Amino acid sequence: MKYIGTKTIETERLILRRVTIEDAMVAYDNWCSSDKVAKYVIWDKHSSPEVTINLFNIWVNEYEDDHTFRWICELKDTHDLIGTIDVQKKFINYGTCEIGYCYSDKYWNKGYGTEALKAVIKYLFEECDADTVYAEHMSNNPASGKVMQKAGMKYEGVVRSRVIDKEGLRNDLLSYSILKSEYFNNK
Secondary structure, X not given: OOOOOOOOEEOOOEEEEOOOHHHHHHHHHHHHOOHXXXXXOOOOOOOOHHHHHHHHHHHHHHOOOOOOOEEEEXXXXXXXXXXXXXXXXXXXXXXXXEEEEEEOHXXXXXXXXXXXXXXXXHHXXXXXXXXXXXXXXXXXXXXXXXXXXXXXXXXXXXEEEEEEOOOOOEEEEEEEEEEHHHHHHOO
């Protein structure tokens, strides 16, 4: 895999670019402090703008490492910031990229998540020579699985009772992936 880091990606409606410190307050207001958004992720909603600012400071510093792939998603026409999408580093040395994404609920069900995921998958296969791209979602969030399917990922299976949601209930993790060969064969 080629470690070229986070480069700007443009799609029909989105600009995916590096996170900046100046983005933190908008992110806090739009999704980081949202109960609706936090319901479907493993992290808790941010209790104050300082939490988001501190996180964004860490993220900006991580760009010094070319193994970092993290984008903020911006609408081309309005420049509204709608969420983030990134690659977890745990299996990246094997050419395996775990994608995570989080979007403001104001922008759900508009196709932005699928558009961003497709663009990142393309970048990882065509620019970085990744071998496998995968993602997981909690069973209480089937909409996230639909995003993965629409982006060309295939259902792999379930990791049973793996996480506890915000209501204290155990949830399964559902896993989807796409292989380099599948991506290029369906292009």
